[in-house]
Amino acid sequence: MASQTVDLVDEDAADLQFPKAYNERLKERKRRKQIIRQHGLLLLQKTIGWLQRFENTIGREIAEKITGLMRILSGKRFDFLMESLHVMGETRAKIKQLKELRAKGITNHRAHRIFCYLSEFRNQAKKDMPSLSAASLPWGGNSIASVPLQTSAPRKKPPPLDIMTLPGYEKLTPSERELCSNLRLAPLSFLDFRDILVTESRRHPGSSLKLAQARVLIKIDVNKTRKLYDFLLNEGYFTQGS
Numbered sequence: 001m002a003s004q005t006v007d008l009v010d011e012d013a014a015d016l017q018f019p020k021a022y023n024e025r026l027k028e029r030k031r032r033k034q035i036i037r038q039h040g041l042l043l044l045q046k047t048i049g050w051l052q053r054f055e056n057t058i059g060r061e062i063a064e065k066i067t068g069l070m071r072i073l074s075g076k077r078f079d080f081l082m083e084s085l086h087v088m089g090e091t092r093a094k095i096k097q098l099k100e101l102r103a104k105g106i107t108n109h110r111a112h113r114i115f116c117y118l119s120e121f122r123n124q125a126k127k128d129m130p131s132l133s134a135a136s137l138p139w140g141g142n143s144i145a146s147v148p149l150q151t152s153a154p155r156k157k158p159p160p161l162d163i164m165t166l167p168g169y170e171k172l173t174p175s176e177r178e179l180c181s182n183l184r185l186a187p188l189s190f191l192d193f194r195d196i197l198v199t200e201s202r203r204h205p206g207s208s209l210k211l212a213q214a215r216v217l218i219k220i221d222v223n224k225t226r227k228l229y230d231f232l233l234n235e236g237y238f239t240q241g242s
Contacts, residue, residue, distance in 0.1 A: 038075040054082060056167040056188070057089025093170040100164070123159035163187055179231050183224050193218050193228060194237065201238035210241035 041047050054063045066085075070078055106112050161184040163169055163177065168187035172180065180190050196217050201209040214229045215222060233240055 035070055038070075054086055054089075056171075057086045057093070058082075096170050097164060119162060123162070126159040158184060160184070175231075175235070179227070183227060185224065185228075190228075193220075194232060197229070197232060198237050204241065207238045208241040209238045213241070 035041070051060070051063050051067075058066070063082075066082070069081070073081065101112060101115070104115070106115050160181040163180050163186065166187050168191055169177070171191060172187055176190065177187075179185070180187055185193075197209060197214055200213060200217055201207045209229075211226065211229050215225050218225050218228070232238065
């Protein structure tokens with residue numbers, strides 16, 4: 001008789017667990033709906049675009065981690081937090097840019113405008129400058145007028161790209177900035193290409209990567225891919241595949 005009573009109690013307790021678990025799921029679903037409604041997360045593409053806005057100032061990884069605070073902060077408070085971090089990142093990047101200009105002797109806005117104008121003028125002059133071969137230069141006392149110019153001029157090398165004002169510039173090291181400028185590659189594109197190659201190298205033993213694999217992953221000029229591959233290889237991001 002006692003065992004039957006215990007069995008009935010266990011059955012009643014088990015029967016009560018099902019509606020309790022169901023009610024807990026309903027509460028959790030309601031909580032998630034409130035978070036989605038408060039923070040405007042109904043459209044996935046809009047949310048992704050909103051996060052991309054903070055990639056240059058806050059960083060993708062940090063922004064994704066901060067989104068966990070949506071559970072405890074209201075929509076307005078969370079937006080205020082993100083905008084504050086965004087402005088802080090913009091200010092930090094601006095200060096870094098001003099420090100670099102100060103290192104070049106530029107101390108006011110007028111000098112900055114002159115510097116930008118002369119830099120653009122210099123790059124354009126390099127671009128328009130005709131290429132002269134070694135045979136066209138004066139040699140052995142001969143004047144340049146007496147030496148015929150080369151009929152088919154070699155392909156002119158494009159001038160370096162001014163990347164100082166481009167997004168993602170502050171995330172690059174001095175050597176990476178020089179590479180991006182010479183390859184005329186935007187900083188954000190370089191960072192994406194670097195992450196792609198490093199991620200692929202980690203899938204292979206010893207973090208190795210072949211040049212042929214890099215050319216398959218990155219659809220840009222083959223010469224730029226080779227220089228980018230050699231640079232990352234020398235910097236130790238991965239090893240050369242056999």
